[in-house]
Amino acid sequence: MKLPGHDAIARQAGEHLVTRQVKLPRKAVERPIRQVGKRLLMALVVLVGTALIVWADRGGYHDNSDGPVDLLDAFYYATVTLSTTGYGDITPVSDGARLTNILVITPLRVLFLIILVGTTLEVLTERTREEWRLNRWRSTLRDHTVVVGFGTKGRSAIQTVCATGLKKEQVVVVDPSSKVIDAATAEGYAGVIGDATRSDVLRRAELHRARQIIIAPQRDDTAVLVTLTARQLNRGAKIVAAVREEENAPLLKQSGADAVVTSSGAAGRLLGLSVLSPAAGMVMEDLIQQGTGLDIVERPVVKAEVGRAPRETADLVVSVVRGHRVLGYDDPSVGTLQLTDRLITIVRASPGAQTTPYARTLPID
Numbered sequence: 001m002k003l004p005g006h007d008a009i010a011r012q013a014g015e016h017l018v019t020r021q022v023k024l025p026r027k028a029v030e031r032p033i034r035q036v037g038k039r040l041l042m043a044l045v046v047l048v049g050t051a052l053i054v055w056a057d058r059g060g061y062h063d064n065s066d067g068p069v070d071l072l073d074a075f076y077y078a079t080v081t082l083s084t085t086g087y088g089d090i091t092p093v094s095d096g097a098r099l100t101n102i103l104v105i106t107p108l109r110v111l112f113l114i115i116l117v118g119t120t121l122e123v124l125t126e127r128t129r130e131e132w133r134l135n136r137w138r139s140t141l142r143d144h145t146v147v148v149g150f151g152t153k154g155r156s157a158i159q160t161v162c163a164t165g166l167k168k169e170q171v172v173v174v175d176p177s178s179k180v181i182d183a184a185t186a187e188g189y190a191g192v193i194g195d196a197t198r199s200d201v202l203r204r205a206e207l208h209r210a211r212q213i214i215i216a217p218q219r220d221d222t223a224v225l226v227t228l229t230a231r232q233l234n235r236g237a238k239i240v241a242a243v244r245e246e247e248n249a250p251l252l253k254q255s256g257a258d259a260v261v262t263s264s265g266a267a268g269r270l271l272g273l274s275v276l277s278p279a280a281g282m283v284m285e286d287l288i289q290q291g292t293g294l295d296i297v298e299r300p301v302v303k304a305e306v307g308r309a310p311r312e313t314a315d316l317v318v319s320v321v322r323g324h325r326v327l328g329y330d331d332p333s334v335g336t337l338q339l340t341d342r343l344i345t346i347v348r349a350s351p352g353a354q355t356t357p358y359a360r361t362l363p364i365d
Contacts, residue, residue, distance in 0.1 A: 023181050023185045023192075025188045039115050050078035053100060060100075081105060082113075147171060147189075148175075171190070192205045196229075197222060209234075215227055220248045223242065223243055224248070227256050241257040241260050297345055299343055316345055318345065321341065
């Protein structure tokens with residue numbers, strides 16, 4: 001496979017990339033029109049309350065134009081006072097009216113101004129609040145999962161991993177499309193907008209502190225470059241990558257991927273199996289779908305199973321993981337189970353139960 005240069009791909013991605021930033025999931029907020037309506041209603045309540053206070057003590061006020069203060073004058077005085085216009089044509093003359101202005105109307109004036117400029121204050125504080133959230137997120141993010149690409153493959157991978165108990169707060173999605181990242185944050189995941197082949201973008205995803213990395217872009221050459229960059233930033237993380245063409249799988253492994261899944265090849269084999277045996281195809285598709293029918297899971301060997309053969313366990317064992325080798329259940333080298341072994345088993349999916357799926361595609365020695 002001929003790969004284009006790293007810089008060329010970065011430039012192409014940068015042409016359609018509007019911004020590069022981190023987006024954190026937000027809680028549901030009210031629509032802007034409702035927020036404005038609430039503030040206007042609060043301001044009206046303060047205005048009416050102030051006018052009624054002045055009207056109740058109208059004898060302590062003097063109107064320079066006609067003397068006595070009526071209800072209209074009370075609303076007029078409340079309006080010009082709360083808005084700090086203060087024409088001075090209506091003034092408090094009694095001690096009680098002046099004391100009421102000091103203790104009641106002045107605080108109401110401050111409240112009225114806060115309500116009116118609330119939107120402006122919110123805009124001014126939004127950046128500070130967002131920076132604080134981002135800094136706190138970065139300081140607490142450890143051993144998380146980075147997913148490059150939020151298409152069908154990336155989305156399904158996240159759903160499968162989260163079905164095992166991984167919290168959404170521990171998932172960071174990287175994608176060059178702002179719309180895709182908006183969709184990811186709407187589902188509760190943190191998102192980073194940018195070209196994942198660039199190390200600075202992956203650093204914003206805190207990839208150097210991640211435990212596992214799922215690479216599922218649209219192009220195989222992009223997957224290779226992302227794998228190279230990710231492995232350079234994080235030597236110890238588990239990297240699982242997806243490619244379309246099977247011939248590119250060895251290149252992904254040479255680039256640093258621990259496991260490679262061939263999407264087109266797997267789909268083609270499933271199609272062929274379904275043609276030969278529709279029932280077998282249905283079983284395989286059932287195993288792929290997490291949480292329904294049958295699930296394939298990886299679990300440790302319990303003490304009661306030590307010394308037994310794989311077929312003597314209560315579960316249906318298909319493979320035994322011993323060290324870095326994956327052995328078939330009928331492999332003579334398996335012998336009896338050891339306490340350090342892990343079993344790949346097929347179990348009946350329990351609704352609502354959390355399992356640990358075996359999400360790696362490795363050859364059986």
